[in-house]
Amino acid sequence: MAAGAQRSLLENRLVIVTGKGGTGKTTVSAALALAGARAGLRVLVAEMGPDEQIPRLLDPRAPRAGYAGCAILPGLRAMRIEPFEALAEYLGLQLGVRAIVDAVVRNRAFRQLMTAAPGWRELITLGKIWHLAQLDSEDPPGRRFDLIVVDAPATGHGVAFLDVPRVVVSAVRAGPLRAHAQRVERMLEDSDQTLVLPVALAEELPAREIAELTDRVRNEIGISIDRVIVNAVVGPPFPDAIRDLDEALARLDGDLELGALPPPRVLARCAHHLRSRHELNRRFTAEIQHTTGLPIVELPRLPEGIQGPDQISSLASALLAKPVFLK
Ligand SMILES: Nc1ncnc2c1ncn2[C@@H]1O[C@H](COP(=O)(O)OP(=O)(O)O)[C@@H](O)[C@H]1O
Ligand SMILES: [Mg+2]
Numbered sequence: 001m002a003a004g005a006q007r008s009l010l011e012n013r014l015v016i017v018t019g020k021g022g023t024g025k026t027t028v029s030a031a032l033a034l035a036g037a038r039a040g041l042r043v044l045v046a047e048m049g050p051d052e053q054i055p056r057l058l059d060p061r062a063p064r065a066g067y068a069g070c071a072i073l074p075g076l077r078a079m080r081i082e083p084f085e086a087l088a089e090y091l092g093l094q095l096g097v098r099a100i101v102d103a104v105v106r107n108r109a110f111r112q113l114m115t116a117a118p119g120w121r122e123l124i125t126l127g128k129i130w131h132l133a134q135l136d137s138e139d140p141p142g143r144r145f146d147l148i149v150v151d152a153p154a155t156g157h158g159v160a161f162l163d164v165p166r167v168v169v170s171a172v173r174a175g176p177l178r179a180h181a182q183r184v185e186r187m188l189e190d191s192d193q194t195l196v197l198p199v200a201l202a203e204e205l206p207a208r209e210i211a212e213l214t215d216r217v218r219n220e221i222g223i224s225i226d227r228v229i230v231n232a233v234v235g236p237p238f239p240d241a242i243r244d245l246d247e248a249l250a251r252l253d254g255d256l257e258l259g260a261l262p263p264p265r266v267l268a269r270c271a272h273h274l275r276s277r278h279e280l281n282r283r284f285t286a287e288i289q290h291t292t293g294l295p296i297v298e299l300p301r302l303p304e305g306i307q308g309p310d311q312i313s314s315l316a317s318a319l320l321a322k323p324v325f326l327k
Contacts, residue, residue, distance in 0.1 A: 006226040006227055006295070006322070006323055008320065009032060009035070009195070009197070009319065009320060010035065010036050010039050010041060010147060010320070012147065012193060012194065012195045013133060013143075013145075013146070013147060013148065013193040013194070014129065014133060014147075014148045014150070014187065014193055014194040014195070015032060015147070015148070015149050015150070015194075015195050015196075015197050016150045016152050016162070016194070016195070016196050016197065016223075017029045017032070017149065017150065017151055017152060017197045017199060018152045018159055018196055018197070018198050018199070018213065018217075019154070019198050019199035019200055019206075019210065019213070020154055020200075020206060020209055021154035022154075022201075023199045023200055023201050023206060023231060024199050024201070024229075024231035024232060024299070025151055025152065025154065025199050026047070026049070026053050026054060026057070026151050027057070027231070027306050027312070027315065028197070028199050028229055028231065028299070028315070028319065029045055029047070029054060029149050029150070029151035030045065030053075030054045030057040030058055030312045031312050031313075031315040031316040031319050032045075032149050032197075032316070032319055033045035033054070033058070033076055033078070033147075033149045034058060034073075034076065034309075034312055034313060034316045035316040035317070035319055035320055036075075036076075036146070036147040036149070037073055037074065037075040037076035038316070040075065041075065041146040041147045042075050042137070042143075042144065042145050042146045042147070043075060043076045043077070043145065043146065043147045043148075043149065044069070044077045044078075044079065044132060044145040044147070044148045044149070045076070045077070045078050045079075045148075045149040045150075045151065046078075046079050046080070046081050046129065046132070046148065046149070046150050046151065047078070047079070047080045047081070047151045048080070048081050048125060048150065048151060048152055048153045049080075049151065049153055049154075052064060052065060052066070052078075052080045054072075054078050054151065055070070055072050055078045056308070057306065057308060057309070057312050058072045058073060058076070058078070058308075058309055058312060059072055059073065059308075059309060060308050060309070062078075065077075065078040065079050065080060066079070066080060066082075067079060067080060067081065067082050067085040067086070077145075081125050081128055081129070083120075083121040083124055083125055084105055084111065084114075086124045086125055086127070086128040087105055087114075087120070087124050088101050088102055088105040089128070090124055090127060090128075091104075091105070094176070119164050119167070119168070122160075122161035122162075122164040123164050123165060123168060123180075123181060123184070125161070126161070126162075126164065126165060126184045126188070127180055127184055129148065129150060129184075129187075130183055130184045130187050132144075132145065132148060133145070133148055133187060133193075159196070159213055159216055159217050159221060162188060162196070162217070162221050162223060163220065163221050164181075165181040165182070165184040165185040165188065166181075166185055166221070166222075168181035169181045169182050169185055188221075188223050189222055189223060191223075191224035194223060194224060195223075195224050195225065195226065196217050196223045196224065196225045197225075197227070197229060198210055198213055198214055198217075198225065198228050198229065199228075199229045199231055200228055200229070200230055200231070200288055201230070201231060201232055201284075202230050202232075202233055202280070202281040202282070202283075202284035202285040202288065203280070203281075203284055204284060206284075207284040207287045207288050207291070208291075210228060210288055210291075210292060211288070211291035211292055214228065214292040214294060215292075225294065226294065226295075226323070227294055227295050227296065227297055227323035228288055228289075228292055228294050228295075228296055228297075229296075229297050229299060229319070230285050230288060230296050230297070230298050230299070231299045231301075232299065232300075232301040232302075233281050233285065233298045233299065233300055233301060234274075234277045234278045234281050234300075234301050235278065235300060235301075236278055237271070237274035237275055237277075237278055238271070238274075238275070245271045245275075246268050246269075246271035246272040246274075246275050247268075249264045249267050249268035249271055250264070250268040250272075252264040252268075254268075285298065285326060286326060289325060289326060294323070295323035295324050295325050296323060296324060296325070296326060297318075297319065297321050297322075297323045297324075298318075298321075299315050299318050299319065300315075300318065302314070302315075
C-alpha cells in the first residue's frame with residue numbers, strides 16, 4: 001500500500017508491532033488490542049517476549065495467559081507464543097502422536113540442539129500466527145479473530161525474524177517445509193491484511209535505528225508499512241502565551257527573593273530543561289519522518305508511566321489518530 005493512503009489500523013487482520021527494546025512495543029500492542037476490542041472486533045494479542053506483560057497491563061487481575069491463551073476482556077484474548085510449545089503442537093498435528101512429540105520436545109538434549117539451530121523458532125512462531133489467522137468461529141460464523149496483534153521480539157535486527165519464511169522458500173526446493181514457509185510468506189506479504197507497525201522514540205539513536213528498520217521492511221522483506229508510531233513524546237511544557245518562560249525567567253535578577261519559590265536562576269534552569277526535552281523530541285520526530293518518508297502518529301509521554309488499564313486506554317485512542325506529516 002502506498003504511503004499516504006493509510007487505512008485505519010483496525011482494518012488490518014495482522015499487525016506486527018516492531019522496534020527496539022524499550023521503545024514501547026508492548027505498550028502499543030496492548031493499546032491497539034484494546035482499541036480493536038472497543039471497536040467491536042474479535043482481537044487476539046500475542047506476545048513473543050520471554051515474559052508475559054500484556055494481560056496485566058489490560059487488567060491487573062488477569063490470570064496468566066500462557067500458550068493456551070485466555071480471555072482478558074470481551075472480544076480480547078491474549079497469549080504468549082512459546083516456540084517449543086508451538087513446535088510440539090505443529091509436530092503433533094503433522095504426526096498425529098502428541099504424547100511422543102511432547103516427550104521429544106521436552107527432552108533436554110533435543111532442546112539444546114534446537115536452541116542452537118537458526119531460524120526454526122521464527123518459522124514455527126510465524127507458522128502459529130498463520131494458523132491462528134485461519135481459525136474459524138461458528139458463532140458468529142466467520143473468522144475466529146478479526147485482528148491479531150503481535151508484540152514482536154526485540155532482537156538485534158528487530159525485523160530479521162520476518163525474513164525467515166522467504167529465506168526458507170528460497171533454500172528449500174520442495175516438501176512440506178517449503179509449503180509451510182510459502183503459506184506464511186504469502187500471509188506476511190499480503191498488504192490487504194498484514195501491516196508492520198514500527199514504534200520509535202524521538203531520540204537520536206532510536207531515530208537512526210527506525211530508519212534502518214523501515215528500509216529493511218520495505219526493500220528486503222516486502223511487508224506493508226504505512227506509518228511510524230513515535231512514542232513517549234514530550235509535549236510543549238508551557239501554554240503558548242508563556243512559551244519562552246525560561247528566557248523570561250533568565251531576564252530576572254537570578255537571586256531575586258520569590259517567597260516559597262526557588263530563585264529565578266533555578267526556575268529558569270528547570271524551565272529550560274523542560275523546553276529542551278520537548279524541542280529535542282520535535283527535532284527527532286521530524287528526522288524520523290524525513291528519513292523514513294512515512295507519516296507519524298505521536299503518542300504522549302505519560303508522566304505517571306504505564307501503570308495499567310487507565311494509561312493503556314488513553315494511549316488506545318491516540319493510537320488510532322490519522323498519521324500525518326508534521327510541519
Ligand atoms: N507513552 C509512554 N509514556 C510513559 N511511559 C511509557 C510510555 N510508553 C512506554 N512507557 C514505559 O517505557 C517502558 C518500555 O515500554 P514497553 O512497552 O515495555 O517497551 P518494549 O516492549 O518496546 O520494550 C515501560 O516502563 C513503559 O511503562
Ligand atoms: Mg516488550
